[in-house]
Amino acid sequence: MINVQDLELRAGARLLMDQVNFRVDKGDKIGLVGRNGAGKTTLTRVLAGEGLPAGGKVTRSGQIGYLPQDPRTPDMEQLARDRILSARGLDAVVGKLKKAQAEMSSEDAAVQRKAMNRYDRLEAEFLAGGGYAAEAEAAAISSNLALPERILNQPLKTLSGGQRRRVELARILYSSAETLLLDEPTNHLDADSISWLRDFLKNHQGGLIVISHDVELLEATVNKVYHLDANRAQIDYYNMGWKRYLQQRETDERARRRERANAEKKAQVLLDQANKMRA
Incomplete structure (x- = not known):
């Protein structure tokens, strides 16, 4: 449905992600998360074919339904x-x-x-x-x-x-697209419409990538979470639902903090040794 190989994305000169590889198959319901500016919207545009990557390639099969944050319609008289x-x-x-x-x-x-x-x-x-x-x-x-x-x-x-x-x-x-790419689909929806949309996406048989700040939507619909790490320009893949992802992400963040602290200590030791040798 969507196959991503060695993808590189940039915002101007800034690297958003590099050497990214993944597939979106039937039944994959992916929550795309990360801090603002990490590249979530840029990635969905490229996946939909509305933007070009800096490197790598994206191949698609089947119909794709893409909802950008600011959709444009060709004929406003329609x-x-x-x-x-x-x-x-x-x-x-x-x-x-x-x-x-x-x-x-x-x-x-x-x-x-x-x-x-x-x-x-x-x-x-x-x-x-x-x-x-x-x-x-x-x-x-x-x-x-x-x-x-x-x-x-x-x-x-x-x-x-x-x-x-x-x-x-x-x-x-309504299009019956096999793969849905939805960027903040709950914007401008009331509570009843959001509840209906959750059920619709839960029952969708094809692929789904959704960007959303609606935690209940993510909890109800996704079975995978892709976290865009802006510091490392990488995607961390979690093949699990939203609640398990939150627990696992916290564990991973603690491990990375320890790794960074150990690396900083080692760097300081080497710096101190170099200063002593120069003295």
Whole structure:
């Protein structure tokens, strides 16, 4: 699904990570953590194909659904509902169906006949793409993300930034993408929507990488944790759930502090010996 080999990432001249290797397979649900500026967002952009690494390579198979922190939509005139349906290519078919339906009421018999024939072909195409059940699924996802009918029927340009972000999240969840890359997906969600999202991600059958400050989301959904260590420009891999990760991380940090203290003591001893020899 996603295979990362010898990856090197930089922010300008600053090294974020080097010689990073991992895979995201079906069933891998990974919490990506680390301090601000460690490179979490940069990494997800590169994994999604929206950024280039400084070195190494990323190979992908299957559909990837990527939610950045600041999603951009190409057509701000598009209705929110159509933006969500576009994840499965149904927006264009629905638009053509509506146009054919309007022309079917034409007083011109020739226009009416052509519209009826076109409607039959379009409806077959619509049903092949999931049809009314797929539309209902999109509506259910939207409702659970606090996107009611009145918002779905508005152009994207009339929505707030938070509403547009919820539309993008709904679009990605509706897409049936095998791998989800979600950067702070709970931003702009209310408590009910967050609770629903936790259950959705828990039941997701494909791969998942999520960046989130929502501890309950991480605890409920992830079975692996990747910690970006900004000091070492490395990723520490934990093949365990969130609670066990917290315990193991604390143990690892204590061990590293001891190692650093011992290294500093040895360095000081050598420095003292060198000073004595010079004296």
